[in-house]
Amino acid sequence: MSITLDIKYAARLLHKKPAFTALTIFIVAIGLGLTLYTYSLLSSLVFKPLLLNKDSAVISIEAEFDPSHLSRRGVDAYDFLTIRNELDSIDEFGIYENDTALIGKPQNNAATRKYNAVQIEWNVFEFSGVKPIMGRALIAEDHFEGAEPVIVLGYDVWQQYFLADKDIVNTSILVDAVATRVVGVMPQGFAFPMTAQIWIPIAQKYLTPTDRSRSWLFSYARLKTDVSFDVFSQELALLNKTVVKSLPDNMRWRLDDFEGYLRAVPYKKASITQFYSIFITMGVVVVLILLLACINVGNLLLARVNERFKEVAIRIALGVPRHRLILQMLLESIFICSVGGFLAVLFAGWGLELSNTVFDQMFMVNQEKPFWWQVSLDTDAIILLVLSVVAMIVITGFIPAWRALSCDFNGVLRDGTRGSQGKKAARASQILVISEIFLSCVVLVIATILLSTSYSAGQADYGVDTKNRITATLELPESSYPIRSDTEFELADTLKRTAFYYDLQDVLEQMPNIEAVAFMSSLPGTGEGASFFEIEGRAAAVYNENPFSNNEVASRGAWNALGMTVIQGRDFSLDDISEEIDTIIINESIANDFFPDGDAIGQRVRRAMRNVDREGGWQTIVGVVSDTFHGSAMRTSSEQYSSYFMLDNVGFSWINMAIHYSGSQVLAEKSLQQAINQVNNNATVYHIQSYDELISQPMILVSAISKVFLLCGVIAVFLAASGIYAVAANSVSQRTQEIGVRRALGASDSKIMQLFMRKALWQLVIGLSIGITLSLWVVNQMTDTMVINQGSYLIGLLGIPLLIVIMVIVATYVPTRKVVLMEPSDALHHD
Amino acid sequence: MNNNNTENSTQALVSLKDITKVFFTDDVETHAINNINLSINKGEYLSISGPSGCGKSTLLSLLGLLDTSSSGSYTLAGHNVSDLNRDERSAIRNKEIGFIFQAFNLISDLTVAENIELPLTYRSDFDATQRAAMVNAALDKVDMLHRAHHFPSQLSGGQQQRVAVARAISAKPAIILADEPTGNLDSKNAQIVMALLDQLHQEGATICMVTHDPRSAARAERMIEVFDGKIVADQLTQAPTAIAV
Numbered sequence A: 001m002s003i004t005l006d007i008k009y010a011a012r013l014l015h016k017k018p019a020f021t022a023l024t025i026f027i028v029a030i031g032l033g034l035t036l037y038t039y040s041l042l043s044s045l046v047f048k049p050l051l052l053n054k055d056s057a058v059i060s061i062e063a064e065f066d067p068s069h070l071s072r073r074g075v076d077a078y079d080f081l082t083i084r085n086e087l088d089s090i091d092e093f094g095i096y097e098n099d100t101a102l103i104g105k106p107q108n109n110a111a112t113r114k115y116n117a118v119q120i121e122w123n124v125f126e127f128s129g130v131k132p133i134m135g136r137a138l139i140a141e142d143h144f145e146g147a148e149p150v151i152v153l154g155y156d157v158w159q160q161y162f163l164a165d166k167d168i169v170n171t172s173i174l175v176d177a178v179a180t181r182v183v184g185v186m187p188q189g190f191a192f193p194m195t196a197q198i199w200i201p202i203a204q205k206y207l208t209p210t211d212r213s214r215s216w217l218f219s220y221a222r223l224k225t226d227v228s229f230d231v232f233s234q235e236l237a238l239l240n241k242t243v244v245k246s247l248p249d250n251m252r253w254r255l256d257d258f259e260g261y262l263r264a265v266p267y268k269k270a271s272i273t274q275f276y277s278i279f280i281t282m283g284v285v286v287v288l289i290l291l292l293a294c295i296n297v298g299n300l301l302l303a304r305v306n307e308r309f310k311e312v313a314i315r316i317a318l319g320v321p322r323h324r325l326i327l328q329m330l331l332e333s334i335f336i337c338s339v340g341g342f343l344a345v346l347f348a349g350w351g352l353e354l355s356n357t358v359f360d361q362m363f364m365v366n367q368e369k370p371f372w373w374q375v376s377l378d379t380d381a382i383i384l385l386v387l388s389v390v391a392m393i394v395i396t397g398f399i400p401a402w403r404a405l406s407c408d409f410n411g412v413l414r415d416g417t418r419g420s421q422g423k424k425a426a427r428a429s430q431i432l433v434i435s436e437i438f439l440s441c442v443v444l445v446i447a448t449i450l451l452s453t454s455y456s457a458g459q460a461d462y463g464v465d466t467k468n469r470i471t472a473t474l475e476l477p478e479s480s481y482p483i484r485s486d487t488e489f490e491l492a493d494t495l496k497r498t499a500f501y502y503d504l505q506d507v508l509e510q511m512p513n514i515e516a517v518a519f520m521s522s523l524p525g526t527g528e529g530a531s532f533f534e535i536e537g538r539a540a541a542v543y544n545e546n547p548f549s550n551n552e553v554a555s556r557g558a559w560n561a562l563g564m565t566v567i568q569g570r571d572f573s574l575d576d577i578s579e580e581i582d583t584i585i586i587n588e589s590i591a592n593d594f595f596p597d598g599d600a601i602g603q604r605v606r607r608a609m610r611n612v613d614r615e616g617g618w619q620t621i622v623g624v625v626s627d628t629f630h631g632s633a634m635r636t637s638s639e640q641y642s643s644y645f646m647l648d649n650v651g652f653s654w655i656n657m658a659i660h661y662s663g664s665q666v667l668a669e670k671s672l673q674q675a676i677n678q679v680n681n682n683a684t685v686y687h688i689q690s691y692d693e694l695i696s697q698p699m700i701l702v703s704a705i706s707k708v709f710l711l712c713g714v715i716a717v718f719l720a721a722s723g724i725y726a727v728a729a730n731s732v733s734q735r736t737q738e739i740g741v742r743r744a745l746g747a748s749d750s751k752i753m754q755l756f757m758r759k760a761l762w763q764l765v766i767g768l769s770i771g772i773t774l775s776l777w778v779v780n781q782m783t784d785t786m787v788i789n790q791g792s793y794l795i796g797l798l799g800i801p802l803l804i805v806i807m808v809i810v811a812t813y814v815p816t817r818k819v820v821l822m823e824p825s826d827a828l829h830h831d
Numbered sequence B: 001m002n003n004n005n006t007e008n009s010t011q012a013l014v015s016l017k018d019i020t021k022v023f024f025t026d027d028v029e030t031h032a033i034n035n036i037n038l039s040i041n042k043g044e045y046l047s048i049s050g051p052s053g054c055g056k057s058t059l060l061s062l063l064g065l066l067d068t069s070s071s072g073s074y075t076l077a078g079h080n081v082s083d084l085n086r087d088e089r090s091a092i093r094n095k096e097i098g099f100i101f102q103a104f105n106l107i108s109d110l111t112v113a114e115n116i117e118l119p120l121t122y123r124s125d126f127d128a129t130q131r132a133a134m135v136n137a138a139l140d141k142v143d144m145l146h147r148a149h150h151f152p153s154q155l156s157g158g159q160q161q162r163v164a165v166a167r168a169i170s171a172k173p174a175i176i177l178a179d180e181p182t183g184n185l186d187s188k189n190a191q192i193v194m195a196l197l198d199q200l201h202q203e204g205a206t207i208c209m210v211t212h213d214p215r216s217a218a219r220a221e222r223m224i225e226v227f228d229g230k231i232v233a234d235q236l237t238q239a240p241t242a243i244a245v
């Protein structure tokens, strides 16, 4: 009965101030929506362990992350065998090698297509608890030497390439031009270990190796239920030490430090090592925003209590029981938070749907979306929401209730005026403002630094002309183009391969819409291997004190197609194909730094290795080309020195290419396909995209996340601005009468403004100091994977504080001005 | 005896000509002040009385430049102050006018001394030592020196009002305006405050006081009666001598 009265009363109050009600609900919805969204995102992408139909989490055992190329590193099959034999904590274990395979049909001469393949241990299907929808899974016998080549197809390959042929099982298809029998088809969505589209049994020699090799393998494992991840990591660390001891010199390249090279990582985390800190930051930022939202809602409700002081005082005088009063305050926040929570679900759901679309776009070209990158609202998230709503009700309901109960009602009633803001309340509102300032500062600084970094990485000058250029990766079936190494045929085999590339170039360049074609192991703007090099006569005492450069393989005449120029000397030529002299082209930076007298041409260099035996032969510098940046966009400054080797001498079975075209991009892509069909239709081309897309590829996730951050930043500004405005308006209106007195005593407008502005400035100084310190710290945590340029720091650490200063000044000035402009006689009688 | 003082005056400190004040609330027009003419001479002690709602406080606000009139002109110490801007009006309030309110209106976050010093800090002609001397002098006059560092909430109502008086006189204003200065006080404290005003008057201060209480009104040398926004009586009191302290 009395409750319904209270509910009615609360409803009437909310209804009477629709703008206030809408604003508070909106703030709650945003705060909770963002939390819910981020929680779902982070838990499915990073934190929720990958279970794969079983109880215990899947982990990965792999090599330490490569920090300079931001890539994962594989493990020697020999060490995996040791792990398998010696670590009893492991329950299930399997190894695989990532690969791509060209799939073809033997019957008609249909075009082959490239798919993500894994060469994998047969137990993978059992491990993941998924059965094929047709045929059988792999079995142990498939690994045996001399066994018939078999393959398990993914659903998409079956649907798209084999047009859902019902009789596909047991037919023979071409895999890298080798006839292979299809034994099974996996259900839709299955892509374990990560992005696999086809599964091929890994060679037996990797399962039971007898010696170390340069193999580059990954693994999946589950621990026994009674072993914790930490305990296992310690066991692995011990094993690491024995591995280090037994590592022969020619395998020391696997080590970055002398503790060992093996690590265990939760499976999902392994695939995003370089983004991990960004994800953590995102979590932190969102928690900060939720806090901001709570502060704001609490503050808005507090302001309302202040407005209703007299009414509350009268209620207390009439003998309202404490709990009734608290309940009354709570009712409002229960309503606001519940409606807000409901809207939050809609917000979050929409955001997640959008994210799924973004992921699809992100990975459209390279098909490398991990299969668990599919986000949705699950039960955990809903439980979290309910808990957050309850927490918010408590926080936002009790602040005003406490304020209402802790004031001197007697005084309010006796004087008939509103009690002047007590010292405690004044300090509380000061803390509120300071928190809003520093929270919004942290969120905004992080957002802008990230955004500006990803933007400038996209805009960075890589030293190449990307306009009207498409890039692609070209792969030859190794079986049709074998290289018989260390035999008399080696050179001829190599030339047969490169002849394909040059033939393709000729065909393309004869087309009217194609200007020029370049082949390069990694195009500028993308990363590849780097090593130390030694200049003849100037070798450093220790190999790793020599200079370091990127090593790329380039075709003859590649420069023009990329917009690079030969500055000194000449390009590679056919005459360089010889077994006696090896030629090399260096870039301008090397020439300037090591041959400042312009005498680079004719000098000799060679690769310097840790192990003297593996040093390369001497190579003569024949040319100097303009500088470009190799290395991924997250680290544009990774390496400034580049050396180029001639493609003709190396003969990769796959290579990247850039095509300078005129007219439309679509037409250029068609021309490429056409030319390949004309030269040799067994070759496969993939990753066709514009050069700009290629360069922005590594930053796609960062730039997507930085957009989320930007959204957070905008929300933070909105929250902080409205919150600070409310606090200022509240404290000014509390002091209206005092302002009247001061004006009666002859204070000028500016004196009164000063009074309030000075306080705001103090709060700014404190809030910004905390905010900047904190954001510097957070940003520092992110720099392990990203190079943040000075411009970004400048924008973040000067621009944002300036923005916040302006925001706070406006938010204080506007409400203060309103009161100052009142006639003093009105202000004196204000209540 | 109507308006005789005004006619005879050689040096009118305050002179209101055809002053009206109209309030608009929703669709109601209230003529709070209706065409009032009034002049006050330097050194005069004047009381304003009348029924509730007749416009006394409004008149005092206009005199104190706390509000602007709807029409008419106002001359204070020879200057026309009707058309001044906000800051000029502030400066005049600060220098020429001292206020004493019914509700004391001390600022609760400032000590007694700071409250008194406050109006002095709004102008630049005094340095800190001068201000301290003026604060002490004012506090001494109202006999509150021993409470200089207390906060208003630690004082009784009578004490608070004495501090308010000290604040009003600290800068030696041309005129002191008091709106029901004893309205919130018991008779003993009211006596003390009234005695203070008498004393100030003897020392030459010009005082204009709104009051309900006929006994208080009687202490002034000139009584004005307001009814419905108009001055209906303006006369010298029968017993103009104040009680000596």
Ligand SMILES: Nc1ncnc2c1ncn2[C@@H]1O[C@H](COP(=O)(O)OP(=O)(O)OP(=O)(O)O)[C@@H](O)[C@H]1O
Binding pocket: A826, B023, B024, B025, B030, B031, B032, B051, B052, B053, B054, B055, B056, B057, B058, B059
């Ligand atoms: N700010 C205002 N807005 C509208 N009307 C007002 C305002 N201030 C005063 N009034 C009206 O003007 C008239 C005069 O008010 P005023 O406060 O001057 O009366 P008063 O003589 O001081 O009364 P009291 O003895 O009760 O204090 C009243 O009718 C009042 O309602």
Ligand SMILES: [Mg+2]
Binding pocket: B056, B057, B058
């Ligand atoms: Mg009044």
